[in-house]
Amino acid sequence: MKEYLELLWTDYTLQVITLGTAILGATCGMLGSFAVLRKQSLLGDAISHAALPGIALIFLITGTKDSTTLLIGALISGLIGSYWINGIIKRTRLKTDTALGLILSLFFGVGILLLTFIQKMPDANQAGLDKYLFGQAATLVVKDVWIMGVVSVISLIVTLLFWKEIKLFLFDTEFSKTLGFKTNTINFLITSLIVIAIVIGLQTVGVILMSAMLLAPAAAARQWTNKLSVMVSLAAAFGAISGVIGTAISASQNNLSTGPVIVIVAGVFVLISFIFSPSRGLLFKEIQKYQNRNDLKLFKTLTFMHEIAKTHENIEHPHAIKILNNFQGFTKRSLEQLQQREWIKLQNNMWSMTHKGFNAAQDIHLMGEDE
Numbered sequence: 001m002k003e004y005l006e007l008l009w010t011d012y013t014l015q016v017i018t019l020g021t022a023i024l025g026a027t028c029g030m031l032g033s034f035a036v037l038r039k040q041s042l043l044g045d046a047i048s049h050a051a052l053p054g055i056a057l058i059f060l061i062t063g064t065k066d067s068t069t070l071l072i073g074a075l076i077s078g079l080i081g082s083y084w085i086n087g088i089i090k091r092t093r094l095k096t097d098t099a100l101g102l103i104l105s106l107f108f109g110v111g112i113l114l115l116t117f118i119q120k121m122p123d124a125n126q127a128g129l130d131k132y133l134f135g136q137a138a139t140l141v142v143k144d145v146w147i148m149g150v151v152s153v154i155s156l157i158v159t160l161l162f163w164k165e166i167k168l169f170l171f172d173t174e175f176s177k178t179l180g181f182k183t184n185t186i187n188f189l190i191t192s193l194i195v196i197a198i199v200i201g202l203q204t205v206g207v208i209l210m211s212a213m214l215l216a217p218a219a220a221a222r223q224w225t226n227k228l229s230v231m232v233s234l235a236a237a238f239g240a241i242s243g244v245i246g247t248a249i250s251a252s253q254n255n256l257s258t259g260p261v262i263v264i265v266a267g268v269f270v271l272i273s274f275i276f277s278p279s280r281g282l283l284f285k286e287i288q289k290y291q292n293r294n295d296l297k298l299f300k301t302l303t304f305m306h307e308i309a310k311t312h313e314n315i316e317h318p319h320a321i322k323i324l325n326n327f328q329g330f331t332k333r334s335l336e337q338l339q340q341r342e343w344i345k346l347q348n349n350m351w352s353m354t355h356k357g358f359n360a361a362q363d364i365h366l367m368g369e370d371e
Helices: 002-010 012-037 042-062 067-091 096-119 142-161 163-171 173-178 183-201 210-222 228-252 258-276 282-310 320-325 332-340 355-370
Strands: 344-347 350-353
Touching: 012 042, 012 142, 012 163, 012 183, 012 210, 012 228, 012 258, 042 067, 042 096, 042 183, 042 210, 067 096, 067 142, 067 183, 142 163, 142 183, 163 173, 163 183, 173 183, 183 210, 210 228, 210 258, 228 258, 258 282, 282 332, 282 355, 332 344, 350 355
Parallel strands: none
Antiparallel strands: 344 350
16 A cells, blocks of 8 residues: 555556546446435446447447547447336336346347457457456546546536435435426436446446446445435445545556456445444344343343332332342343342342332333333
8 A cells, every 4th residue: 555655646647547436436326326225226237238339339330449439339328228228117017127137138248249240350440349348447548537527527516406306206206296396307317327427437347347336335325324415425435435445456466457356345345334334234233132132131130020029018128139049031140230220239138129120110011011
C-alpha cells in the first residue's frame, strides 16, 4: 500500500485509472440500490450481456475500435434489451426472472457469435474487442474518465430531482399510480440510468462481472440501514472504496486484472456486512439469540421466585433459596445476573426477591396473560 500511494502521486496513468474506478464504483453502487430494492438483481447481468451485440455490430459497421463509438453501440443494444425485458413482462405471462434470463442468453449468444465472426476476419484491427468480456481497466484514458464523471453527475442530478417519485415507485408502485405518477416513465428513467452505468463500466469490469459491480455495494449497504438515502450513500461509498482498493491491489501485484479484483473487494464488503451489520448481521442474530435465551432463563427464575413470594406475607422470605436450590434448571450464575438487575438480593447467604423484582415478575406474568 505504501508503494502504491507513492506511485499514485507520480504515475499519471495510475491516477486516471484510480479516479475512473472510484467514479464507476460510486455510480454503480448508487444505481444498483434501485435494482436491489426492485428485486431485479438479474437486471444488471441481463443488460450487460445485452450490450455485447451492440459493441460487435458497431465495430462491423464502422470498422473502428474507438471506445466512445463502441459504447454508443452498447448503449443502444442495452436499451433495446431492457425494452424487450419490460415488453415480455407486460405482454406475456412470463415472470421477471424468466424474461431477464431469456434476454441475457439470447443477446449474449448473438454477441459471442458476432465476436467469433469478427475474430476470423482478415483485418487485424479487430484484436482487443474481447476486453469488453472481462474488462481491462489499464486501457482507460482521460476521455473515458470524463465520460464516467459526466454520467455520474447526471445520474446524481436526475436522482435528486425525482427522488420523491423514485422512492414511492420503489416501495409502493400501486399507490404511486393512484397519486397520478407516471410509473412507466419512472421505470424507464431508472432502467435507462442503470443501462448507462453498466455501459460505461464494460471497459473496466467487463460484461461477465458488471452485474457484481452493480449489485455487491448495494447488497452490502442494505444490511446496514432501512433508510433509502442512507443505503444509496453507503452503496456509493462501498463502490468507490472497492474501486480504489481493487486498483491498488492490482497495481501492486503482477498479473492481477483490475476488474476481477474490484469485484472481489466488493464481495468482501458484502461478506463483512452479512456478518457484522448491527441489525441483520449473522453475528448480531446469534448474539440476540443468546441474549433471548438468557433472558428467558432469568424470567423463568424470577417468575418461580415470584410464585414463592406470593404465598408468603414477607416478599423476602428466606426459604426461597432452599426451594430454588432444590429446583433443577436454575444456576448460581442466573441468580447473580438477577442480583445485578436488582431483582433479587443476597443477605446473610440467603437469596431473596426485591420489590423491584416482584414488580418485574408481575409485569412478566401480565404480558404472558395478554399473549
